[in-house]
Amino acid sequence: MAKTVGFSVKDGSVTGAMRRLLKELLEKKLVDAVLVPLELPSREMVVQTLVMQADVLDAANPLAPVLPVTTANIISKITRLASSQKKVAVVARSCELRALIELLKLKQASLDNIMLIGVDCFGTFSVPDYKQFGQENQAPGDVFVKAVKAGKADARLREACQICEYPYPLVSDITVALIGSDLDKQLLLLANTPAGELVVDGLGLPAAAGDGRQAAVDKLVAERVKRRDEVFGQTLAETRGLEKLTSVFAPCIGCHNCRDMCPICYCRECVFDSQTFAFEADKYLDWASRKGALRVPTDTLLFHVTRLNHMATSCVGCGLCQQACPADVPVFRIFRLVGSKVQPLFDYVPGRSVDEPLPLTTFKEAEFEKVGFE
Amino acid sequence: MSDEKKDGFEPTIVGFLCNWCTYAAADVAGSSRLQYPHNVRAIRTMCSGSVDPLYILRALFSGADAVLVSGCRPGDCHYVSGNYKERRRMLVLKTILDTLGLEPDRVWLRWVAASEVPKFAATMNEITAEVKKLGPNPIGGAWSV
Numbered sequence: 001m002a003k004t005v006g007f008s009v010k011d012g013s014v015t016g017a018m019r020r021l022l023k024e025l026l027e028k029k030l031v032d033a034v035l036v037p038l039e040l041p042s043r044e045m046v047v048q049t050l051v052m053q054a055d056v057l058d059a060a061n062p063l064a065p066v067l068p069v070t071t072a073n074i075i076s077k078i079t080r081l082a083s084s085q086k087k088v089a090v091v092a093r094s095c096e097l098r099a100l101i102e103l104l105k106l107k108q109a110s111l112d113n114i115m116l117i118g119v120d121c122f123g124t125f126s127v128p129d130y131k132q133f134g135q136e137n138q139a140p141g142d143v144f145v146k147a148v149k150a151g152k153a154d155a156r157l158r159e160a161c162q163i164c165e166y167p168y169p170l171v172s173d174i175t176v177a178l179i180g181s182d183l184d185k186q187l188l189l190l191a192n193t194p195a196g197e198l199v200v201d202g203l204g205l206p207a208a209a210g211d212g213r214q215a216a217v218d219k220l221v222a223e224r225v226k227r228r229d230e231v232f233g234q235t236l237a238e239t240r241g242l243e244k245l246t247s248v249f250a251p252c253i254g255c256h257n258c259r260d261m262c263p264i265c266y267c268r269e270c271v272f273d274s275q276t277f278a279f280e281a282d283k284y285l286d287w288a289s290r291k292g293a294l295r296v297p298t299d300t301l302l303f304h305v306t307r308l309n310h311m312a313t314s315c316v317g318c319g320l321c322q323q324a325c326p327a328d329v330p331v332f333r334i335f336r337l338v339g340s341k342v343q344p345l346f347d348y349v350p351g352r353s354v355d356e357p358l359p360l361t362t363f364k365e366a367e368f369e370k371v372g373f374e
Numbered sequence: 375m376s377d378e379k380k381d382g383f384e385p386t387i388v389g390f391l392c393n394w395c396t397y398a399a400a401d402v403a404g405s406s407r408l409q410y411p412h413n414v415r416a417i418r419t420m421c422s423g424s425v426d427p428l429y430i431l432r433a434l435f436s437g438a439d440a441v442l443v444s445g446c447r448p449g450d451c452h453y454v455s456g457n458y459k460e461r462r463r464m465l466v467l468k469t470i471l472d473t474l475g476l477e478p479d480r481v482w483l484r485w486v487a488a489s490e491v492p493k494f495a496a497t498m499n500e501i502t503a504e505v506k507k508l509g510p511n512p513i514g515g516a517w518s519v
Contacts, residue, residue, distance in 0.1 A: 360466070367461075
């Protein structure tokens with residue numbers, strides 16, 4: 001059972017409470033740095049920032065409903081060559097933390113001296129939608145959380161968020177519990193690990209009861225699952241089969257943004273950027289003559305289905321592939337659907353635990369004996 | 375497709391055969407004049423576990439009617455565990471193809487040891503017969519893939 005403490009909310013501002021909390025971490029030297037989204041003065045966007053000076057955290061806005069890039073990739077980039085002796089608190093959402101755990105297992109990141117502060121997530125808007133939202137509202141994070149707490153469904157939520165069944169962190173040292181908390185009074189901090197407890201103890205906060213949380217989480221998850229299954233049904237109807245699939249991928253311009261934004265696609269040189277599929281003109285004409293015609297550039301479907309084979313077991317459903325697609329190909333829907341079929345084969349939930357091996361790196365001797373024999 | 379055309383249909387099957395077992399069995403089958411269908415185009419790989427789904431997909435999307443990956447029997451992998459890992463990869467591949475509606479039955483995985491020469495011929499016969507029943511791979515004629 002996680003140790004639960006309360007952190008007071010003043011003037012109804014949860015963002016303000018988060019800022020005070022992070023400042024205290026720095027001021028009490030519980031951590032050396034904080035990685036958190038900061039709001040730019042124009043309020044047009046938040047950008048993840050490494051902060052070492054406490055007063056800069058007045059601009060922190062971890063509740064801003066937008067996910068321009070995933071923190072998983074940032075931690076990978078920062079720690080891949082070597083981790084630091086300095087302690088860094090990383091404030092992130094569930095999908096970011098899950099992707100980070102997957103990258104850790106793929107040996108693309110280190111969690112040495114990283115303190116994970118997971119914040120419950122009510123969803124995010126697309127980058128352009130948030131840009132508008134941020135300009136319309138003085139305190140976008142608070143306005144958003146208040147609307148959610150008042151039970152208002154927001155149509156601007158990205159589809160990935162609407163159907164996400166993990167709004168709460170699966171792995172974190174400290175969870176900032178918003179779901180089921182009375183945010184007018186306080187937010188709850190759950191210390192899930194010894195390292196997390198040490199920090200919470202260092203803050204000297206009063207113990208609190210987190211009674212309502214589980215029921216509130218269950219209710220939110222049930223809503224998301226219902227919506228998810230509707231989307232899955234629709235996706236199957238709209239994309240299944242060769243004819244529909246080639247139509248769905250027809251607008252793909254081959255920019256590979258989906259791959260670049262995907263936290264799981266980590267290869268430094270992707271085979272699709274190599275010369276593997278470069279041929280002489282005669283080769284293309286040969287294929288064109290055999291099929292009667294040939295779409296060029298070639299291998300559109302091959303790119304997407306290969307990517308599925310490489311990352312679907314670890315897909316956390318963050319939807320950044322979709323956010324990055326300039327042609328509005330429903331990549332997220334297809335990838336999320338396929339992930340939902342592939343991951344249960346191994347009883348695997350990406351990002352659930354550091355200790356569960358990646359399905360494709362392990363095996364049992366007696367399993368799946370019918371594969372290839374049906 | 376008319377039955378007549380289907381009857382005359384000779385499928386192209388791309389076979390990724392492990393150097394240490396199935397490829398050796400195919401070699402012996404050939405040198406001992408054992409008859410098996412010519413439909414299987416053998417590609418020698420060092421391990422069934424080295425066959426990335428990319429290669430299988432590339433063959434299928436280029437018009438191969440089926441792809442076979444054949445390696446050492448479970449427990450006998452020359453590299454200890456390549457075949458077990460390939461089995462998981464193939465399960466994932468077949469599940470993905472099934473979800474997308476792309477005929478997972480065109481992907482085959484078999485274990486044939488180097489000494490199992492008659493089994494190699496029988497397996498090739500079996501797969502060729504089954505793929506003939508499936509008919510030509512529709513992706514083979516699709517220009518927009």
